[in-house]
Amino acid sequence: MFEYFGNITKVRTEIERYRNRLERAYQAILGESFEKVRDSSSRLLVNCDEPSKVGGALINFNNSYFGVGFEFDRELHISQKGVIGQNHARLFPYMHISQESIKRAAAHKQNNGLPKHLVPYLHEYNHFVLFCLQNSPDFLAGIIAVVEANRGSPTNRTNSSRSSNPKQLKWARIYACHKVVAEATQDFLMSLVYHQLGLDPRHAIRPCFLESLASFGIVDAKSLLDFNKSWNYRVPAFDKFQSNFLRSLENITVAKEQMPNSGKGDNNFSFNRQQNGGQQ
Ligand SMILES: [Zn+2]
Numbered sequence: 001m002f003e004y005f006g007n008i009t010k011v012r013t014e015i016e017r018y019r020n021r022l023e024r025a026y027q028a029i030l031g032e033s034f035e036k037v038r039d040s041s042s043r044l045l046v047n048c049d050e051p052s053k054v055g056g057a058l059i060n061f062n063n064s065y066f067g068v069g070f071e072f073d074r075e076l077h078i079s080q081k082g083v084i085g086q087n088h089a090r091l092f093p094y095m096h097i098s099q100e101s102i103k104r105a106a107a108h109k110q111n112n113g114l115p116k117h118l119v120p121y122l123h124e125y126n127h128f129v130l131f132c133l134q135n136s137p138d139f140l141a142g143i144i145a146v147v148e149a150n151r152g153s154p155t156n157r158t159n160s161s162r163s164s165n166p167k168q169l170k171w172a173r174i175y176a177c178h179k180v181v182a183e184a185t186q187d188f189l190m191s192l193v194y195h196q197l198g199l200d201p202r203h204a205i206r207p208c209f210l211e212s213l214a215s216f217g218i219v220d221a222k223s224l225l226d227f228n229k230s231w232n233y234r235v236p237a238f239d240k241f242q243s244n245f246l247r248s249l250e251n252i253t254v255a256k257e258q259m260p261n262s263g264k265g266d267n268n269f270s271f272n273r274q275q276n277g278g279q280q
Contacts (some may be wrong), residue, residue: 001026001038003045004121006097014118022122025196026129029189029221033133040132044093044258064101064120066127068093068139069259076144082244087252089140092259093131095124113199126189127182130228132256136249138231142178145171173238174245181231184209184216188224 002015002022015022027034069092077085097120106116114122131137149171183206191204205213215236218224227234232250237243 001041002125003041004097005045008097008099008102008117010115010117011097011102011121014115015121017115018118021197022193025193028196029192030129030225031221033225037129037132040256041128044132044256045095045128062098062100063096064098064124065096066093066124066131067096068131068137068143070140070143076147078144078148078245082241082248084144084245084248084251088255089252090255090257091137091140092257093128094259095128097121097124112194112201112203114194114197122190122193123186126186126193130182130185130189133225133228134231135229135254136232136252137254138178138181140252140254141232141246141249142175142182145175145178149175170241174242177235177238177242177246180209180212181216181235184212185218185224185228185231188213188218192221192224 002019004012004015026037030037071090071092073088076087079085101120102117105111105119111119131139149168187205187209191201194201194204216227216231216234218227232246235246237246
């Protein structure tokens with residue numbers, strides 16, 4: 001648990017200093033799910049400081065990052081009504097912690113009494129924890145939204161809801177839905193961690209997510225974990241397309257796997273193939 005393979009020594013020493021306290025905190029929060037997270041953590045997390053191995057074109061390595069590489073067994077098919085056809089996906093989680101983000105977080109006094117190198121790490125680790133416990137990860141919804149928004153329009157990529165193209169707007173909304181679920185639940189998990197560590201949890205939740213958390217019915221550890229598992233049924237959908245899409249995510253059988261290390265500097269991920277394909 002709390003694996004870190006990056007090259008920032010202080011992240012490692014601060015994890016070690018807090019390791020026992022953190023394990024107790026997550027055990028108290030996660031209850032019977034703790035074992036699953038601990039096992040998944042040692043099985044899945046790998047070093048990802050090398051952009052070439054994780055689809056670097058899309059990653060700003062000045063930011064700390066939890067992300068998911070992916071491979072689908074065949075071309076995705078999504079109906080006009082938003083229903084995803086039967087499919088399988090392999091998902092490869094990865095984390096990156098950047099020195100710049102550590103400085104930024106410290107400057108904004110977001111540490112609430114925790115050491116400054118530990119905070120960005122725990123933020124990304126919390127994304128991983130929540131990902132582990134989802135049958136249909138919200139990151140998968142985010143990936144599909146990016147793939148679909150970019151399909152057939154190589155020069156007109158979008159991840160912005162400002163887009164006026166209706167097709168892209170539809171996918172931008174789904175991407176935004178994933179982001180709100182991911183960040184709001186992360187904030188709440190972080191507040192529980194602070195609480196368990198005997199620190200002030202109030203600032204862990206960004207004000208912009210308070211309303212979402214209330215609408216998700218998240219008030220304690222149990223409601224957080226319940227929501228996280230069935231988020232795609234519980235998040236308010238923008239329209240019928242979105243609600244069909246979110247519900248049919250369960251049509252995709254997900255295998256969470258350790259990201260294969262190509263060791264050659266090239267990479268084998270669909271994410272990159274999609275991107276490269278789009279630029280031809
Ligand atoms: Zn985040």
